[in-house]
Amino acid sequence: MAVVEAHDLKRTYRTHTGTIRRRVKEIEAVRGVSFEIAKGELFGLLGPNGAGKTTTIKMLITLLIPTAGEARVLGYDVVKDAREVRKRIGYVFGGERGVYERLSGYDNLRYFAELYGVPAREQKGRIEELLQLVGLTGREHERAEGYSRGMKQRLHIARGLLHDPPVMFLDEPTIGLDPVGARELRATISALADAGKTILLTTHYMFEADSLCDRIAVINRGQIVAEGTPAHLKSRVAAGSVVEVEVFGVAEETVTRLKELRGVRAVSIEEREQAQVLTVQTDTGAQLTHAILGHLDGANVGRVSQREPTLEDAYVALVTEE
Amino acid sequence: MRILRLLGVGWLYHMKMISRSPFEGFGQVIWPLFFATVAFFVFRAGDGPRGLLYASLGAAVMGMWSATSTTAGGAMQRERWHGTLELLVATPPHFALVLLPVTLAMATVGIYSLGATLLYGHFLFGIELSVEHPVMFVGSIVGTVLAFGALGFAFAVTFVRFRAAWALGNLFEYPVWLIGGFLVPIVLLPDWVRPISWVLAPTWGMNAIRESAVGGSPLNDLAVCLGLGALYVLIGILITNRVLDAARRRAALSLS
Numbered sequence: 001m002a003v004v005e006a007h008d009l010k011r012t013y014r015t016h017t018g019t020i021r022r023r024v025k026e027i028e029a030v031r032g033v034s035f036e037i038a039k040g041e042l043f044g045l046l047g048p049n050g051a052g053k054t055t056t057i058k059m060l061i062t063l064l065i066p067t068a069g070e071a072r073v074l075g076y077d078v079v080k081d082a083r084e085v086r087k088r089i090g091y092v093f094g095g096e097r098g099v100y101e102r103l104s105g106y107d108n109l110r111y112f113a114e115l116y117g118v119p120a121r122e123q124k125g126r127i128e129e130l131l132q133l134v135g136l137t138g139r140e141h142e143r144a145e146g147y148s149r150g151m152k153q154r155l156h157i158a159r160g161l162l163h164d165p166p167v168m169f170l171d172e173p174t175i176g177l178d179p180v181g182a183r184e185l186r187a188t189i190s191a192l193a194d195a196g197k198t199i200l201l202t203t204h205y206m207f208e209a210d211s212l213c214d215r216i217a218v219i220n221r222g223q224i225v226a227e228g229t230p231a232h233l234k235s236r237v238a239a240g241s242v243v244e245v246e247v248f249g250v251a252e253e254t255v256t257r258l259k260e261l262r263g264v265r266a267v268s269i270e271e272r273e274q275a276q277v278l279t280v281q282t283d284t285g286a287q288l289t290h291a292i293l294g295h296l297d298g299a300n301v302g303r304v305s306q307r308e309p310t311l312e313d314a315y316v317a318l319v320t321e322e
Numbered sequence: 323m324r325i326l327r328l329l330g331v332g333w334l335y336h337m338k339m340i341s342r343s344p345f346e347g348f349g350q351v352i353w354p355l356f357f358a359t360v361a362f363f364v365f366r367a368g369d370g371p372r373g374l375l376y377a378s379l380g381a382a383v384m385g386m387w388s389a390t391s392t393t394a395g396g397a398m399q400r401e402r403w404h405g406t407l408e409l410l411v412a413t414p415p416h417f418a419l420v421l422l423p424v425t426l427a428m429a430t431v432g433i434y435s436l437g438a439t440l441l442y443g444h445f446l447f448g449i450e451l452s453v454e455h456p457v458m459f460v461g462s463i464v465g466t467v468l469a470f471g472a473l474g475f476a477f478a479v480t481f482v483r484f485r486a487a488w489a490l491g492n493l494f495e496y497p498v499w500l501i502g503g504f505l506v507p508i509v510l511l512p513d514w515v516r517p518i519s520w521v522l523a524p525t526w527g528m529n530a531i532r533e534s535a536v537g538g539s540p541l542n543d544l545a546v547c548l549g550l551g552a553l554y555v556l557i558g559i560l561i562t563n564r565v566l567d568a569a570r571r572r573a574a575l576s577l578s
Contacts, residue, residue, distance in 0.1 A: 013573055058576075063408055065570045086414045097405025100335070102342040107335060114331040115413040115420065143342075159409075208417070 001075065002036035003167055003198040004043075004060065006114035009033045009069035011055050029055040032069065033161055033221035037200060041194040044213035045202040048319050052222040053094075053202035057171050060200070061091045073167060087117075090160035090168045099152050101145035108144055109158055114164035130158040134188065135178050150181035157188060168192060170201045174208060186212060206315045212257050220319040234311045236318075240265060243289055245278045246302030257295050263288055266317035275302060281309060328415060332423025333430070336397075339432055353388060354438035355446075357381040361439070362447040364505055378449045379535060380504040382439040383466070383528050386432030387502070390470040390494045393428045393475070398481035407482070408575050416474070417482075417566055418559040425474035429467045436463065454537030458544075462534045465544045466527030469551030473523055476554040483574055484567045502528055523550035 011030040016022045030052040037043040042132050045053050058064040060071055062082040067200055076084040106127065106259065113123045131137045134154035142150065153173060160168060174182040189212055203209055203264065209216050212229045217227040226233060250269060258267045258280060265281040278296075282288050293301065361381035401407040410420050443449040450560075453459045477494075500506060501515060502524040508516060519525045526547035533540035569575050 058408075061412055063412055063570060064566065064573055072484060083414055086412055091409070091412055093405075094403075098409055100339060100404065102339045103335060107338065111331060111335045112409075112413070115410070116413060117414060119325065150559055261464055 003039050003041075004035075004073050004200060005072075005073045006036075006056070006095040007034050007069055009056065009059055009071055010067045011052075011059060011064060012067045028222055030059070030066075030252075033219065033222070033224055034069075035217050035224065035227065037198055039198055040193075040196050040197045041214050042189075042201065042212055044209035045200060045219055046204065046206065046209045046216050046315065047202075047219035048204055051204075051219045052209040053204075053219055054171055055222075056219070057091075057169050057200065057202055061089055061169050062086055069085045087163070088165055088167060090155045090163070090165040092160040092168065092170045092173050094153065094172040096149050096152050096176075099144045099147075099155060101143065101210050103144060104141045105131070105144055105147065105151075105155050106140040108155060109140075109162060112159050113162045116277075118163055126162060126164075127158075130161055133161075134158045135184070149179075150177050150185075153177060153181070153185060154188075157185070166196075166198060168197050168199045170199060172202055172204070174203070174205070180248070182208075200226065206312045211310055218315060218318045225318045230311065233314050233318075236314050239283055240309050240313075241282050242307050242313055243280045243282060243292055244305050245292065245296070246304075247278050247296060248274070248275050248300040248302075250276055250278060250296065250299045252297070254295055257321065258292060261288060261291055261295075266313075268320055279313070279316065281313055325419060328419055329423050329426075332420065333427050335574035336424050336427035337430060340343065340393075340427060354385050354435050354442050357385045357388075357435075357439045358442035358446065358449075360384075360505070361443055362449065374449055375451065375535060377505060378440060378443050378451060379532050380528065381443065383502075383524070383531060384499050384504045385397075385439045386429070386466070386470060387498055387504070387524055388495055389432035389435045390425070390429045391498065392472045392492055393431070393474075397424050397428060398478050399485070402485060406475075411482075411566065411575055416559070416562065418479075418555075418562045421478050421558075421562070422471070422475050422481075422555070424467070425470035425478050428474055429471035432470060433457040433463065433467055451535070453535045455534045455540070458534035458540050459531065462527065462530035462540050462544055462547075465548050465551075466524070466531060469523035469527050469547045469554075472551035472554040472558070476558040479558045479562050479565050483569045483572075485574060498522060498524055501525070504528055522548065523547045525553065526550065 009030055010032055013027045013029055015025050015027060017025055018314060033052070033056055045056060047053050055064065059066045062078050062085050065079055072078065073085045074088050078085050092106060109127045109130065110123065118126055119294055131140050134157050136151060136154055136158065144155065147155065173189070174185050177185060186208060189199065189201065196286060201212060213230065215227070215229055216233060217224045219225070226236065242279065255267050255269055263283045265283065268279045270277045270279070280288070280292055289304065289306065293304070358381055361377040364377040401410065411417060413420065440451055444451060501519050502522055503519060508519050508525065511519070526543045530540035530543035530547055533543060
């Protein structure tokens with residue numbers, strides 16, 4: 001039996017525009033997402049900002065009620081059996097919020113240990129064990145407001161593990177961390193997976209999903225556009241080529257025209273300090289460098305290079321497909 | 323037992339948080355001074371020591387009420403800003419058990435406000451406070467605090483769904499001073515206002531505190547005050563799940 005099941009989950013948000021003549025606008029954040037996560041699996045939900053990752057995770061952890069579809073965690077319905085689901089899951093999100101700044105790290109954990117029903121006589125030992133695991137031993141009696149972002153993030157992880165849940169939901173846990181802090185956190189996540197936890201991880205870092213996840217689902221505009229092992233996803237773009245051009249002053253219309261070229265699979269443009277990097281993924285054997293440069297009239301063109309595609313290119317191709 | 327411990331631990335940590343806020347601490351110092359000043363001027367316009375006691379106790383309970391009504395909404399707003407509201411909702415206990423200690427902590431801070439108002443009144447304006455039944459007086463204060471916490475809890479439940487509802491706390495602050503008979507006897511209010519006074523626990527709490535101070539019988543007032551408090555808790559518990567479901571349906575929990 002799958003530990004986490006999502007069947008055709010949908011979620012629509014309603015927003016209002018205007019002051020006197022108020023108009024209701026509906027935004028489809030998640031448009032029919034389905035997947036299953038097996039026991040002990042580390043499953044990645046990968047997608048750009050606004051793709052629907054957090055909305056999906058919030059439906060699974062009972063904070064949002066789906067507009068349509070259904071989801072189960074360990075067999076419990078996330079809407080009807082919310083309390084049973086909450087007892088069995090841990091939830092960790094990225095960023096600095098979600099911490100009582102005026103309490104010490106220890107008090108934060110003590111309060112949530114009580115909320116999660118950790119027996120009183122076990123709380124002290126459990127908290128000390130988790131402080132050790134996340135590397136906060138020695139700093140636990142300082143107020144959390146003085147913690148660095150990385151320390152707060154590790155405190156989040158410890159909070160999520162207080163009741164030793166079999167299922168963990170990690171929503172962009174490494175966001176905003178420095179490279180060393182992010183690497184340490186990834187090591188902790190990896191250790192949790194090794195310990196047999198079933199984990200759903202959302203991220204928009206391709207390499208993070210690649211290094212940690214057993215399986216990945218790429219989500220874009222509220223829909224899953226690809227699912228499989230990291231190796232499977234890489235194979236989708238293995239037979240192709242990538243042209244990278246350093247440019248300055250490329251307009252949106254140019255990108256649209258490039259996408260229409262025969263043999264072009266995906267086009268993306270990234271701002272880098274003073275310049276832009278235009279990345280064009282092409283079919284194997286398609287000699288498109290001249291054609292691409294021909295469309296860049298009016299823009300300043302710098303270095304031009306051609307290379308083999310990477311996993312990140314696979315991701316970019318998936319999330320930029322119309 | 324487990325429920326009591328959960329309430330106790332929640333109360334303890336929320337008290338810790340309140341006591342560590344310099345801004346809220348400053349307010350708790352200034353408010354009693356203001357209320358004691360009001361009491362003094364009301365007394366000057368009145369006639370005799372009974373009026374003095376009436377006004378002084380009324381001002382003290384005003385401080386208690388203000389601490390509860392304005393901070394209950396602020397507490398929920400703070401949970402939203404800190405991103406902890408969602409974490410609290412995502413925990414297994416009935417949300418009423420998570421919320422009640424927060425508002426009880428707010429009401430407890432009100433005890434400080436009450437004491438400080440009486441002390442300011444005494445030292446700055448020479449208002450004498452003689453209490454005929456000290457035990458009943460303390461019991462009435464504790465009962466009133468519990469009822470205030472219960473009323474704050476009923477408010478706070480709605481704050482979970484409506485993020486701007488903290489403004490309601492401010493809105494209720496001044497009318498209850500009047501309707502609850504803190505400074506003006508209820509008999510002076512229009513007839514149609516009195517039923518509103520009767521359903522407000524602060525009215526009965528105020529009566530109980532005054533009666534115990536002047537040597538009367540506060541038990542009936544205290545019983546009604548506690549009964550109303552229990553009713554607020556019951557209503558709060560009954561609507562909590564409905565309010566939470568509405569918040570989950572409308573994605574209102576993550577709004578700040």
